[in-house]
Amino acid sequence: MGIILEVKNLTKKFGGLTAVNDFSFEVRRGELLGLIGPNGAGKTTLFNVITGFEKPNSGTIRFDGIDITKKSPYEIVNFGISRTFQLVRAFRFLSCLDNVKVACLSPRGQQVAKKVGIDEYASIILSEVGLIDKARIPPIILPHGDLRRLGIAKALGSNPQLLLLDEPFSGLTHEEQLGINKLIKQLNDNGVTIFISGHILRELMALVPRVIAMHQGKLIDDGPPEEVANNKIVLEAYLGKGGKFA
Ligand SMILES: Nc1ncnc2c1ncn2[C@@H]1O[C@H](COP(=O)(O)OP(=O)(O)OP(=O)(O)O)[C@@H](O)[C@H]1O
Ligand SMILES: [Mg+2]
Incomplete structure:
Protein backbone atom coordinates (compact mmCIF):
# COMPACT_ATOMS: atom_id res chain seq x y z
CA MET A 1 0.00 0.00 0.00
CA GLY A 2 1.49 3.37 -1.01
CA ILE A 3 1.34 6.53 1.03
CA ILE A 4 -1.49 8.91 0.02
CA LEU A 5 -1.01 11.54 2.75
CA GLU A 6 2.23 12.40 4.50
CA VAL A 7 2.22 14.90 7.36
CA LYS A 8 5.63 15.93 8.68
CA ASN A 9 6.45 17.96 11.80
CA LEU A 10 3.20 19.91 11.55
CA THR A 11 2.72 22.71 14.08
CA LYS A 12 -0.22 25.07 14.47
CA LYS A 13 -0.29 27.70 17.20
CA PHE A 14 -3.08 30.01 18.33
CA GLY A 15 -1.22 32.71 20.22
CA GLY A 16 0.48 30.96 23.12
CA LEU A 17 -1.45 27.70 22.61
CA THR A 18 0.08 24.98 20.43
CA ALA A 19 -2.97 23.11 19.12
CA VAL A 20 -0.94 20.82 16.81
CA ASN A 21 2.58 20.18 18.03
CA ASP A 22 5.30 18.77 15.75
CA PHE A 23 2.82 16.16 14.47
CA SER A 24 3.92 13.53 11.93
CA PHE A 25 2.02 10.57 10.47
CA GLU A 26 1.11 8.90 7.19
CA VAL A 27 -2.12 7.63 5.69
CA ARG A 28 -1.80 4.68 3.32
CA ARG A 29 -3.80 4.49 0.12
CA GLY A 30 -7.06 2.59 0.69
CA GLU A 31 -6.72 2.76 4.46
CA LEU A 32 -9.40 3.42 7.08
CA LEU A 33 -7.42 5.29 9.74
CA GLY A 34 -8.78 6.58 13.05
CA LEU A 35 -7.74 9.63 15.06
CA ILE A 36 -8.64 9.66 18.75
CA GLY A 37 -8.01 12.22 21.43
CA PRO A 38 -9.94 13.84 24.29
CA ASN A 39 -11.74 17.19 23.92
CA GLY A 40 -9.33 19.92 22.87
CA ALA A 41 -6.61 17.43 21.80
CA GLY A 42 -6.27 19.21 18.44
CA LYS A 43 -8.15 16.82 16.13
CA THR A 44 -10.28 19.43 14.36
CA THR A 45 -7.32 21.79 14.08
CA LEU A 46 -5.31 19.00 12.42
CA PHE A 47 -8.16 18.48 9.93
CA ASN A 48 -8.40 22.23 9.36
CA VAL A 49 -4.69 22.50 8.60
CA ILE A 50 -4.68 19.48 6.26
CA THR A 51 -7.66 20.88 4.32
CA GLY A 52 -6.27 24.43 4.10
CA PHE A 53 -8.77 26.12 6.45
CA GLU A 54 -5.89 27.00 8.78
CA LYS A 55 -2.30 27.71 7.80
CA PRO A 56 0.36 25.87 9.81
CA ASN A 57 3.26 27.66 11.52
CA SER A 58 5.63 24.96 10.29
CA GLY A 59 5.75 21.47 8.82
CA THR A 60 4.68 19.96 5.51
CA ILE A 61 1.68 18.11 4.11
CA ARG A 62 2.07 16.02 0.98
CA PHE A 63 -0.86 14.45 -0.86
CA ASP A 64 -0.10 11.91 -3.55
CA GLY A 65 3.49 13.19 -3.51
CA ILE A 66 2.47 16.85 -4.03
CA ASP A 67 3.22 19.51 -1.42
CA ILE A 68 -0.19 20.97 -0.48
CA THR A 69 0.97 22.80 2.68
CA LYS A 70 0.24 26.28 1.41
CA LYS A 71 -2.75 25.50 -0.78
CA SER A 72 -6.22 26.92 -0.19
CA PRO A 73 -9.27 24.76 0.65
CA TYR A 74 -10.67 24.80 -2.90
CA GLU A 75 -7.31 23.79 -4.39
CA ILE A 76 -7.05 20.94 -1.91
CA VAL A 77 -10.54 19.69 -2.85
CA ASN A 78 -9.41 19.76 -6.46
CA PHE A 79 -6.44 17.55 -5.61
CA GLY A 80 -8.89 14.98 -4.21
CA ILE A 81 -9.29 15.58 -0.46
CA SER A 82 -12.80 16.20 0.91
CA ARG A 83 -13.94 16.63 4.48
CA THR A 84 -16.99 16.79 6.68
CA PHE A 85 -17.44 19.18 9.60
CA GLN A 86 -18.08 18.37 13.23
CA LEU A 87 -21.24 20.48 12.92
CA VAL A 88 -22.89 19.63 9.58
CA ARG A 89 -22.98 22.55 7.17
CA ASN A 159 -15.29 12.67 -5.96
CA PRO A 160 -12.52 12.47 -3.34
CA GLN A 161 -9.66 10.00 -3.09
CA LEU A 162 -9.25 10.86 0.57
CA LEU A 163 -12.16 11.65 2.87
CA LEU A 164 -11.68 13.29 6.27
CA LEU A 165 -14.59 12.74 8.66
CA ASP A 166 -14.55 14.92 11.77
CA GLU A 167 -16.47 13.22 14.60
CA PRO A 168 -19.12 11.54 12.43
CA PHE A 169 -20.61 9.72 15.44
CA SER A 170 -21.02 12.61 17.86
CA GLY A 171 -24.54 13.54 18.89
CA LEU A 172 -26.08 10.43 17.29
CA THR A 173 -28.19 7.70 18.87
CA HIS A 174 -26.58 4.26 19.08
CA GLU A 175 -28.69 3.07 16.16
CA GLU A 176 -27.67 6.07 14.04
CA GLN A 177 -24.03 5.43 14.94
CA LEU A 178 -24.30 1.84 13.71
CA GLY A 179 -25.76 3.10 10.42
CA ILE A 180 -22.94 5.61 9.92
CA ASN A 181 -20.41 2.93 10.85
CA LYS A 182 -21.79 0.66 8.11
CA LEU A 183 -21.77 3.51 5.57
CA ILE A 184 -18.13 4.40 6.30
CA LYS A 185 -17.10 0.76 5.89
CA GLN A 186 -18.96 0.58 2.59
CA LEU A 187 -17.31 3.77 1.24
CA ASN A 188 -13.90 2.43 2.22
CA ASP A 189 -14.66 -0.92 0.55
CA ASN A 190 -15.54 1.07 -2.59
CA GLY A 191 -12.01 2.48 -2.64
CA VAL A 192 -12.13 5.79 -0.76
CA THR A 193 -9.28 6.27 1.73
CA ILE A 194 -10.77 7.49 5.02
CA PHE A 195 -9.28 9.38 7.97
CA ILE A 196 -11.80 9.66 10.76
CA SER A 197 -11.69 11.44 14.11
CA GLY A 198 -13.68 10.73 17.21
CA HIS A 199 -13.80 10.61 20.91
CA ILE A 200 -16.64 8.11 21.07
CA LEU A 201 -14.14 5.31 21.30
CA ARG A 202 -16.36 2.25 21.14
CA GLU A 203 -17.68 2.96 17.62
CA LEU A 204 -14.43 4.24 16.22
CA MET A 205 -12.27 1.48 17.65
CA ALA A 206 -14.63 -1.19 16.30
CA LEU A 207 -14.40 0.33 12.84
CA VAL A 208 -10.73 1.00 12.12
CA PRO A 209 -7.81 -1.43 11.86
CA ARG A 210 -5.31 1.31 12.80
CA VAL A 211 -5.62 4.36 14.98
CA ILE A 212 -3.42 7.30 15.95
CA ALA A 213 -3.85 9.01 19.30
CA MET A 214 -3.44 12.73 19.96
CA HIS A 215 -3.10 14.61 23.23
CA GLN A 216 -2.35 18.30 23.72
CA GLY A 217 -1.42 18.57 20.04
CA LYS A 218 1.05 15.68 20.10
CA LEU A 219 1.01 12.22 18.59
CA ILE A 220 1.10 9.81 21.52
CA ASP A 221 0.46 6.43 19.84
CA ASP A 222 -0.05 4.72 16.49
CA GLY A 223 -1.20 1.12 16.07
CA PRO A 224 -4.06 -1.37 16.16
CA PRO A 225 -7.02 -0.13 18.32
CA GLU A 226 -6.67 -2.87 20.95
CA GLU A 227 -3.04 -1.86 21.54
CA VAL A 228 -3.67 1.90 21.56
CA ALA A 229 -6.64 1.48 23.95
CA ASN A 230 -4.29 -0.18 26.45
CA ASN A 231 -1.46 2.33 26.14
CA LYS A 232 -0.87 3.90 29.57
CA ILE A 233 -0.29 7.38 28.13
CA VAL A 234 -3.52 7.20 26.09
CA LEU A 235 -5.48 6.01 29.14
CA GLU A 236 -4.08 8.84 31.24
CA ALA A 237 -4.90 11.40 28.54
CA TYR A 238 -8.55 10.32 28.66
CA LEU A 239 -9.10 9.22 32.21
CA GLY A 240 -6.30 10.59 34.35
CA LYS A 241 -3.73 8.48 36.21
CA GLY A 242 -4.71 4.85 36.79
CA GLY A 243 -7.69 5.06 34.39
CA LYS A 244 -9.01 2.08 32.47
CA PHE A 245 -11.65 1.79 29.71
CA ALA A 246 -14.66 -0.29 30.76
N1 LIG B 1 -9.50 29.35 16.07
C1 LIG B 1 -8.98 29.10 17.27
N2 LIG B 1 -8.45 30.09 18.03
C2 LIG B 1 -7.91 29.84 19.24
N3 LIG B 1 -7.82 28.61 19.80
C3 LIG B 1 -8.33 27.59 19.09
C4 LIG B 1 -8.94 27.76 17.80
N4 LIG B 1 -9.35 26.56 17.35
C5 LIG B 1 -9.03 25.67 18.29
N5 LIG B 1 -8.42 26.28 19.34
C6 LIG B 1 -7.90 25.61 20.55
O1 LIG B 1 -7.02 24.58 20.10
C7 LIG B 1 -7.15 23.41 20.92
C8 LIG B 1 -7.52 22.25 20.05
O2 LIG B 1 -8.88 22.40 19.63
P1 LIG B 1 -9.58 21.41 18.61
O3 LIG B 1 -10.92 21.94 18.34
O4 LIG B 1 -8.67 21.19 17.46
O5 LIG B 1 -9.65 20.07 19.48
P2 LIG B 1 -10.48 18.75 19.21
O6 LIG B 1 -9.57 17.60 19.51
O7 LIG B 1 -11.10 18.79 17.87
O8 LIG B 1 -11.60 18.83 20.35
P3 LIG B 1 -13.11 18.24 20.36
O9 LIG B 1 -12.98 16.78 20.71
O10 LIG B 1 -13.77 19.00 21.46
O11 LIG B 1 -13.72 18.46 19.02
C9 LIG B 1 -8.19 23.75 21.99
O12 LIG B 1 -7.48 24.19 23.14
C10 LIG B 1 -8.97 24.89 21.35
O13 LIG B 1 -9.52 25.74 22.35
MG1 LIG C 1 -13.02 18.64 17.19
Whole structure:
Protein backbone atom coordinates (compact mmCIF):
# COMPACT_ATOMS: atom_id res chain seq x y z
CA MET A 1 0.00 0.00 0.00
CA GLY A 2 1.49 3.37 -1.01
CA ILE A 3 1.34 6.53 1.03
CA ILE A 4 -1.49 8.91 0.02
CA LEU A 5 -1.01 11.54 2.75
CA GLU A 6 2.23 12.40 4.50
CA VAL A 7 2.22 14.90 7.36
CA LYS A 8 5.63 15.93 8.68
CA ASN A 9 6.45 17.96 11.80
CA LEU A 10 3.20 19.91 11.55
CA THR A 11 2.72 22.71 14.08
CA LYS A 12 -0.22 25.07 14.47
CA LYS A 13 -0.29 27.70 17.20
CA PHE A 14 -3.08 30.01 18.33
CA GLY A 15 -1.22 32.71 20.22
CA GLY A 16 0.48 30.96 23.12
CA LEU A 17 -1.45 27.70 22.61
CA THR A 18 0.08 24.98 20.43
CA ALA A 19 -2.97 23.11 19.12
CA VAL A 20 -0.94 20.82 16.81
CA ASN A 21 2.58 20.18 18.03
CA ASP A 22 5.30 18.77 15.75
CA PHE A 23 2.82 16.16 14.47
CA SER A 24 3.92 13.53 11.93
CA PHE A 25 2.02 10.57 10.47
CA GLU A 26 1.11 8.90 7.19
CA VAL A 27 -2.12 7.63 5.69
CA ARG A 28 -1.80 4.68 3.32
CA ARG A 29 -3.80 4.49 0.12
CA GLY A 30 -7.06 2.59 0.69
CA GLU A 31 -6.72 2.76 4.46
CA LEU A 32 -9.40 3.42 7.08
CA LEU A 33 -7.42 5.29 9.74
CA GLY A 34 -8.78 6.58 13.05
CA LEU A 35 -7.74 9.63 15.06
CA ILE A 36 -8.64 9.66 18.75
CA GLY A 37 -8.01 12.22 21.43
CA PRO A 38 -9.94 13.84 24.29
CA ASN A 39 -11.74 17.19 23.92
CA GLY A 40 -9.33 19.92 22.87
CA ALA A 41 -6.61 17.43 21.80
CA GLY A 42 -6.27 19.21 18.44
CA LYS A 43 -8.15 16.82 16.13
CA THR A 44 -10.28 19.43 14.36
CA THR A 45 -7.32 21.79 14.08
CA LEU A 46 -5.31 19.00 12.42
CA PHE A 47 -8.16 18.48 9.93
CA ASN A 48 -8.40 22.23 9.36
CA VAL A 49 -4.69 22.50 8.60
CA ILE A 50 -4.68 19.48 6.26
CA THR A 51 -7.66 20.88 4.32
CA GLY A 52 -6.27 24.43 4.10
CA PHE A 53 -8.77 26.12 6.45
CA GLU A 54 -5.89 27.00 8.78
CA LYS A 55 -2.30 27.71 7.80
CA PRO A 56 0.36 25.87 9.81
CA ASN A 57 3.26 27.66 11.52
CA SER A 58 5.63 24.96 10.29
CA GLY A 59 5.75 21.47 8.82
CA THR A 60 4.68 19.96 5.51
CA ILE A 61 1.68 18.11 4.11
CA ARG A 62 2.07 16.02 0.98
CA PHE A 63 -0.86 14.45 -0.86
CA ASP A 64 -0.10 11.91 -3.55
CA GLY A 65 3.49 13.19 -3.51
CA ILE A 66 2.47 16.85 -4.03
CA ASP A 67 3.22 19.51 -1.42
CA ILE A 68 -0.19 20.97 -0.48
CA THR A 69 0.97 22.80 2.68
CA LYS A 70 0.24 26.28 1.41
CA LYS A 71 -2.75 25.50 -0.78
CA SER A 72 -6.22 26.92 -0.19
CA PRO A 73 -9.27 24.76 0.65
CA TYR A 74 -10.67 24.80 -2.90
CA GLU A 75 -7.31 23.79 -4.39
CA ILE A 76 -7.05 20.94 -1.91
CA VAL A 77 -10.54 19.69 -2.85
CA ASN A 78 -9.41 19.76 -6.46
CA PHE A 79 -6.44 17.55 -5.61
CA GLY A 80 -8.89 14.98 -4.21
CA ILE A 81 -9.29 15.58 -0.46
CA SER A 82 -12.80 16.20 0.91
CA ARG A 83 -13.94 16.63 4.48
CA THR A 84 -16.99 16.79 6.68
CA PHE A 85 -17.44 19.18 9.60
CA GLN A 86 -18.08 18.37 13.23
CA LEU A 87 -21.24 20.48 12.92
CA VAL A 88 -22.89 19.63 9.58
CA ARG A 89 -22.98 22.55 7.17
CA ALA A 90 -25.70 22.54 4.53
CA PHE A 91 -27.86 24.96 2.57
CA ARG A 92 -30.83 24.56 4.85
CA PHE A 93 -33.55 25.60 2.42
CA LEU A 94 -32.26 23.81 -0.69
CA SER A 95 -33.31 20.19 -1.19
CA CYS A 96 -30.88 17.43 -0.24
CA LEU A 97 -30.41 16.72 -3.95
CA ASP A 98 -29.52 20.35 -4.68
CA ASN A 99 -27.12 20.41 -1.73
CA VAL A 100 -25.23 17.48 -3.24
CA LYS A 101 -25.45 18.99 -6.75
CA VAL A 102 -23.59 22.08 -5.51
CA ALA A 103 -20.70 19.82 -4.49
CA CYS A 104 -20.91 17.98 -7.85
CA LEU A 105 -20.19 21.31 -9.59
CA SER A 106 -16.58 21.14 -8.33
CA PRO A 107 -14.03 20.26 -11.05
CA ARG A 108 -13.57 16.66 -9.87
CA GLY A 109 -17.33 16.26 -9.45
CA GLN A 110 -17.95 17.58 -12.94
CA GLN A 111 -15.62 14.99 -14.44
CA VAL A 112 -18.15 12.35 -13.35
CA ALA A 113 -21.26 14.53 -13.75
CA LYS A 114 -20.30 15.18 -17.40
CA LYS A 115 -20.60 11.46 -18.13
CA VAL A 116 -23.85 10.63 -16.34
CA GLY A 117 -25.55 14.01 -15.87
CA ILE A 118 -25.45 16.02 -12.66
CA ASP A 119 -28.90 14.94 -11.39
CA GLU A 120 -28.03 11.32 -11.91
CA TYR A 121 -24.62 11.72 -10.26
CA ALA A 122 -26.09 13.47 -7.20
CA SER A 123 -28.83 10.81 -7.02
CA ILE A 124 -26.26 8.00 -7.11
CA ILE A 125 -24.48 9.64 -4.16
CA LEU A 126 -27.74 10.09 -2.23
CA SER A 127 -28.53 6.40 -2.83
CA GLU A 128 -25.06 5.44 -1.67
CA VAL A 129 -25.54 7.25 1.66
CA GLY A 130 -29.13 6.00 2.06
CA LEU A 131 -30.89 9.32 1.51
CA ILE A 132 -32.47 8.92 -1.92
CA ASP A 133 -35.98 8.90 -0.36
CA LYS A 134 -35.23 12.35 1.06
CA ALA A 135 -33.85 13.87 -2.18
CA ARG A 136 -36.59 16.53 -2.37
CA ILE A 137 -36.57 17.39 1.34
CA PRO A 138 -34.60 20.37 2.71
CA PRO A 139 -32.01 19.47 5.39
CA ILE A 140 -33.70 21.73 7.92
CA ILE A 141 -36.25 18.98 8.68
CA LEU A 142 -33.86 16.02 8.69
CA PRO A 143 -33.09 14.08 11.88
CA HIS A 144 -29.50 14.33 13.05
CA GLY A 145 -28.37 10.96 11.65
CA ASP A 146 -29.64 11.86 8.18
CA LEU A 147 -27.96 15.25 8.39
CA ARG A 148 -24.67 13.45 9.00
CA ARG A 149 -25.32 11.31 5.93
CA LEU A 150 -25.97 14.47 3.93
CA GLY A 151 -22.66 15.93 5.16
CA ILE A 152 -20.91 12.82 3.85
CA ALA A 153 -22.87 12.98 0.57
CA LYS A 154 -21.74 16.58 0.04
CA ALA A 155 -18.13 15.57 0.65
CA LEU A 156 -18.51 12.74 -1.90
CA GLY A 157 -19.80 15.19 -4.53
CA SER A 158 -16.27 16.29 -5.33
CA ASN A 159 -15.29 12.67 -5.96
CA PRO A 160 -12.52 12.47 -3.34
CA GLN A 161 -9.66 10.00 -3.09
CA LEU A 162 -9.25 10.86 0.57
CA LEU A 163 -12.16 11.65 2.87
CA LEU A 164 -11.68 13.29 6.27
CA LEU A 165 -14.59 12.74 8.66
CA ASP A 166 -14.55 14.92 11.77
CA GLU A 167 -16.47 13.22 14.60
CA PRO A 168 -19.12 11.54 12.43
CA PHE A 169 -20.61 9.72 15.44
CA SER A 170 -21.02 12.61 17.86
CA GLY A 171 -24.54 13.54 18.89
CA LEU A 172 -26.08 10.43 17.29
CA THR A 173 -28.19 7.70 18.87
CA HIS A 174 -26.58 4.26 19.08
CA GLU A 175 -28.69 3.07 16.16
CA GLU A 176 -27.67 6.07 14.04
CA GLN A 177 -24.03 5.43 14.94
CA LEU A 178 -24.30 1.84 13.71
CA GLY A 179 -25.76 3.10 10.42
CA ILE A 180 -22.94 5.61 9.92
CA ASN A 181 -20.41 2.93 10.85
CA LYS A 182 -21.79 0.66 8.11
CA LEU A 183 -21.77 3.51 5.57
CA ILE A 184 -18.13 4.40 6.30
CA LYS A 185 -17.10 0.76 5.89
CA GLN A 186 -18.96 0.58 2.59
CA LEU A 187 -17.31 3.77 1.24
CA ASN A 188 -13.90 2.43 2.22
CA ASP A 189 -14.66 -0.92 0.55
CA ASN A 190 -15.54 1.07 -2.59
CA GLY A 191 -12.01 2.48 -2.64
CA VAL A 192 -12.13 5.79 -0.76
CA THR A 193 -9.28 6.27 1.73
CA ILE A 194 -10.77 7.49 5.02
CA PHE A 195 -9.28 9.38 7.97
CA ILE A 196 -11.80 9.66 10.76
CA SER A 197 -11.69 11.44 14.11
CA GLY A 198 -13.68 10.73 17.21
CA HIS A 199 -13.80 10.61 20.91
CA ILE A 200 -16.64 8.11 21.07
CA LEU A 201 -14.14 5.31 21.30
CA ARG A 202 -16.36 2.25 21.14
CA GLU A 203 -17.68 2.96 17.62
CA LEU A 204 -14.43 4.24 16.22
CA MET A 205 -12.27 1.48 17.65
CA ALA A 206 -14.63 -1.19 16.30
CA LEU A 207 -14.40 0.33 12.84
CA VAL A 208 -10.73 1.00 12.12
CA PRO A 209 -7.81 -1.43 11.86
CA ARG A 210 -5.31 1.31 12.80
CA VAL A 211 -5.62 4.36 14.98
CA ILE A 212 -3.42 7.30 15.95
CA ALA A 213 -3.85 9.01 19.30
CA MET A 214 -3.44 12.73 19.96
CA HIS A 215 -3.10 14.61 23.23
CA GLN A 216 -2.35 18.30 23.72
CA GLY A 217 -1.42 18.57 20.04
CA LYS A 218 1.05 15.68 20.10
CA LEU A 219 1.01 12.22 18.59
CA ILE A 220 1.10 9.81 21.52
CA ASP A 221 0.46 6.43 19.84
CA ASP A 222 -0.05 4.72 16.49
CA GLY A 223 -1.20 1.12 16.07
CA PRO A 224 -4.06 -1.37 16.16
CA PRO A 225 -7.02 -0.13 18.32
CA GLU A 226 -6.67 -2.87 20.95
CA GLU A 227 -3.04 -1.86 21.54
CA VAL A 228 -3.67 1.90 21.56
CA ALA A 229 -6.64 1.48 23.95
CA ASN A 230 -4.29 -0.18 26.45
CA ASN A 231 -1.46 2.33 26.14
CA LYS A 232 -0.87 3.90 29.57
CA ILE A 233 -0.29 7.38 28.13
CA VAL A 234 -3.52 7.20 26.09
CA LEU A 235 -5.48 6.01 29.14
CA GLU A 236 -4.08 8.84 31.24
CA ALA A 237 -4.90 11.40 28.54
CA TYR A 238 -8.55 10.32 28.66
CA LEU A 239 -9.10 9.22 32.21
CA GLY A 240 -6.30 10.59 34.35
CA LYS A 241 -3.73 8.48 36.21
CA GLY A 242 -4.71 4.85 36.79
CA GLY A 243 -7.69 5.06 34.39
CA LYS A 244 -9.01 2.08 32.47
CA PHE A 245 -11.65 1.79 29.71
CA ALA A 246 -14.66 -0.29 30.76
N1 LIG B 1 -9.50 29.35 16.07
C1 LIG B 1 -8.98 29.10 17.27
N2 LIG B 1 -8.45 30.09 18.03
C2 LIG B 1 -7.91 29.84 19.24
N3 LIG B 1 -7.82 28.61 19.80
C3 LIG B 1 -8.33 27.59 19.09
C4 LIG B 1 -8.94 27.76 17.80
N4 LIG B 1 -9.35 26.56 17.35
C5 LIG B 1 -9.03 25.67 18.29
N5 LIG B 1 -8.42 26.28 19.34
C6 LIG B 1 -7.90 25.61 20.55
O1 LIG B 1 -7.02 24.58 20.10
C7 LIG B 1 -7.15 23.41 20.92
C8 LIG B 1 -7.52 22.25 20.05
O2 LIG B 1 -8.88 22.40 19.63
P1 LIG B 1 -9.58 21.41 18.61
O3 LIG B 1 -10.92 21.94 18.34
O4 LIG B 1 -8.67 21.19 17.46
O5 LIG B 1 -9.65 20.07 19.48
P2 LIG B 1 -10.48 18.75 19.21
O6 LIG B 1 -9.57 17.60 19.51
O7 LIG B 1 -11.10 18.79 17.87
O8 LIG B 1 -11.60 18.83 20.35
P3 LIG B 1 -13.11 18.24 20.36
O9 LIG B 1 -12.98 16.78 20.71
O10 LIG B 1 -13.77 19.00 21.46
O11 LIG B 1 -13.72 18.46 19.02
C9 LIG B 1 -8.19 23.75 21.99
O12 LIG B 1 -7.48 24.19 23.14
C10 LIG B 1 -8.97 24.89 21.35
O13 LIG B 1 -9.52 25.74 22.35
MG1 LIG C 1 -13.02 18.64 17.19
